Amino acid sequence: xxxxxxxxxxxxxxxLQLRLDNWALAIILAIxxxxxxxxxxxxVVSFWIALAACALAAAxxxxxxxxxxxxxxxVAPAIALLFVMNxxxxxxxxxxxxxxxxxxxxxxxxxxxxxxxxxxxxDPVIWERLKTTAILAVxxxxxxxxxxxxxxxxxxxxxxxxxxxxxxxxxxxxxxYVAIGAxxxxxxxxxxxxxxxxxxxxxxxxxxxxxxTAGAIAxxxxxxxxxxxxxxxxxxxxxxxxxxxxxYEAAEIDRASFWxxxxxxxxxxxxxxxxxxxxxxxxxxxxxxxxxxxLTEGGPGTSTETISIYLYRQAIQFNKTSDSTAISYILLFTxxxxxxxxxxxxxxxxKEA
Amino acid sequence: xxxxxxxxxxxxxxxxxxxxxVGEAGWGRTLAATIISLIYFFPVLWIILTAFKSYGDALxxxxxxxxxxTLDNFVSVFSRAYSAGGSAxxxxxxxxxxxxxxxxGTSVFLALVIGTLAAFGFSRYPLKGNExxxxxxxxxxxxxxxxxIIPIIVMFRVTGLAGTYIGIILLYTAxxxxxxxxxxxxxxxxxxxxxxxxxxxxxxxxxxVFFKICLPQVLAGIAATAVFGLILTWNEYxxxxxxxxxxxxxxxxxxxxxxxxxxxxxxxxxxxxxxxxLIPVILVTFFLQNHLLRGVTFxxxxx
Numbered sequence: 001x002x003x004x005x006x007x008x009x010x011x012x013x014x015x016l017q018l019r020l021d022n023w024a025l026a027i028i029l030a031i032x033x034x035x036x037x038x039x040x041x042x043x044v045v046s047f048w049i050a051l052a053a054c055a056l057a058a059a060x061x062x063x064x065x066x067x068x069x070x071x072x073x074x075v076a077p078a079i080a081l082l083f084v085m086n087x088x089x090x091x092x093x094x095x096x097x098x099x100x101x102x103x104x105x106x107x108x109x110x111x112x113x114x115x116x117x118x119x120x121x122x123d124p125v126i127w128e129r130l131k132t133t134a135i136l137a138v139x140x141x142x143x144x145x146x147x148x149x150x151x152x153x154x155x156x157x158x159x160x161x162x163x164x165x166x167x168x169x170x171x172x173x174x175x176x177y178v179a180i181g182a183x184x185x186x187x188x189x190x191x192x193x194x195x196x197x198x199x200x201x202x203x204x205x206x207x208x209x210x211x212x213t214a215g216a217i218a219x220x221x222x223x224x225x226x227x228x229x230x231x232x233x234x235x236x237x238x239x240x241x242x243x244x245x246x247x248y249e250a251a252e253i254d255r256a257s258f259w260x261x262x263x264x265x266x267x268x269x270x271x272x273x274x275x276x277x278x279x280x281x282x283x284x285x286x287x288x289x290x291x292x293x294x295l296t297e298g299g300p301g302t303s304t305e306t307i308s309i310y311l312y313r314q315a316i317q318f319n320k321t322s323d324s325t326a327i328s329y330i331l332l333f334t335x336x337x338x339x340x341x342x343x344x345x346x347x348x349x350x351k352e353a
Numbered sequence: 354x355x356x357x358x359x360x361x362x363x364x365x366x367x368x369x370x371x372x373x374x375v376g377e378a379g380w381g382r383t384l385a386a387t388i389i390s391l392i393y394f395f396p397v398l399w400i401i402l403t404a405f406k407s408y409g410d411a412l413x414x415x416x417x418x419x420x421x422x423t424l425d426n427f428v429s430v431f432s433r434a435y436s437a438g439g440s441a442x443x444x445x446x447x448x449x450x451x452x453x454x455x456x457x458g459t460s461v462f463l464a465l466v467i468g469t470l471a472a473f474g475f476s477r478y479p480l481k482g483n484e485x486x487x488x489x490x491x492x493x494x495x496x497x498x499x500x501x502i503i504p505i506i507v508m509f510r511v512t513g514l515a516g517t518y519i520g521i522i523l524l525y526t527a528x529x530x531x532x533x534x535x536x537x538x539x540x541x542x543x544x545x546x547x548x549x550x551x552x553x554x555x556x557x558x559x560x561x562v563f564f565k566i567c568l569p570q571v572l573a574g575i576a577a578t579a580v581f582g583l584i585l586t587w588n589e590y591x592x593x594x595x596x597x598x599x600x601x602x603x604x605x606x607x608x609x610x611x612x613x614x615x616x617x618x619x620x621x622x623x624x625x626x627x628x629x630x631l632i633p634v635i636l637v638t639f640f641l642q643n644h645l646l647r648g649v650t651f652x653x654x655x656x
Contacts, residue, residue: 070559071478075486078471078530085527086493089504096504103507151393154386157378165386167639168394173649174638175397176588178605179627182612183396186403186620192412194399226396234646235654276654287497290590294609308499315503316595328500339495343488346653 026060097325104319116326129310136220136306137285143225144281148232156240173230181294184223213303216296220304224291228281235277239270272349279342283335403624411621426625446626449607456603457586460525461579468533473563476541494531498591506595516598524592529582535652540574577644580637604630
């Protein structure tokens, strides 16, 4: 052991030199040790010995690369985990989408090329589900933008107890979809539900909201918009806070009308954030699953079945694995385009600031 | 920079508190905001009230605003609930609450260790194609869960990970990782490079700079990221529904099952479960207020 061992960036180790950064030797040693232990010892013991040897080899490789590839080494574990748990499964499902694989059949799948995609794109049911998703997404995002904006105006100025009242409004967005689905099932319940009881005061009849398509859509939109309006509020508030006060003071002197102040001063400052809120909520609304699943289960009939729920049914309940992976790739494409757009505007806003 | 009371090193200097508004409004605004906030919060409030109602009161027509509070529902959450048929059914919610806490805690911790290192790497040692890596990482989080879950189910069945703690913890670690990386990167990006440069000039190693200079400055950020991760994992439903077994089931899955099931008609009991499930989240929202914006946008928007 010389002093050189302290600096991995020094001259490279010779092959048989016993140094901590000699990763080539470490890997060979690890293979030899694990092979030997596998041959001589019971599997339970040799598993741990092999694991330790591999860890040693990995440590050596890391020690060797440290300094030259610091950035790569720091991000490697994260990339590796994401590769195993996200990217690899996605590539696998891309592969599956070219076959006729069904998770509950032992029969070997046949290669069909792009047939699954052709089927999906010409299937009227898919377009029907996409339409349902679009209706729900447009309605809920529109309501969120309006309600969130109005709430932000309410909280834009400083007033006593503001901090505590904000908590009450911000809470829904932090809750679980399951909890929110459960809440609103209780409120929409025909006999004991608050909604039905309120309607009965006027009509005398119990009111079953989730029975009709329009009612079910309204119920879902109300629950989802209630949950996510605070999100829009938070973004708009951030914009409102960034408006310099002197602009309003100047406008005051010029006796600008409220509308004029809004369009010339306030709006330019919140425009960017409104757009980001819109894109972010659209991506999320496009994936709408949990709240619909708990609240209406896609019903009545299939009138509120979003594309995500349809995909769930196809893949999990009907085991049409390959067909559903083809659908999921179409979803994937859409979300990636929207995410890219979102990040583009995030970066543009960061550059302006 | 009229503010001469030096900002403590651990709080980000440019952080804009959302409680700072444009101009001042008086108690009149407080009154209006109180009414609107209470209306907005009413669905949560009503569930919490329902949790303290007896079986009869919860189903009363018209709804009871004034009632004698009872803790029966909370007791039944952890002991036994009775099915409609009258036979005793174990609710098992003590196990489900343990699972939720254990799985969320472990996976958030793992994601935090791996994610903070990666965020530091992305922030300080940009790779070739740094932006692309970051985009891919964020994309994996933006994807519809159902798209990723189909191949993962197949993978977990093959490897025998389905229904085990290790499987679900691994999955949630990967689920939390993109969020952690983006959040922590946004905190690291905000640090002033001066101190670091000075330390490097004095001969501090990369490791020392990370542990002694950068990490202490982002402790508040780490706490915020951890809490957000805990809430996200705590609330997650679809992954847990499809990949947790009977023994590793989390509260959201169990809660969803009770809605249509035997306990389902016992709204008071369901409300008690929900209340127990919500209270940590509501408490935490209060402490997270200054980091909420960053948290809900996965660190993409800081102010």
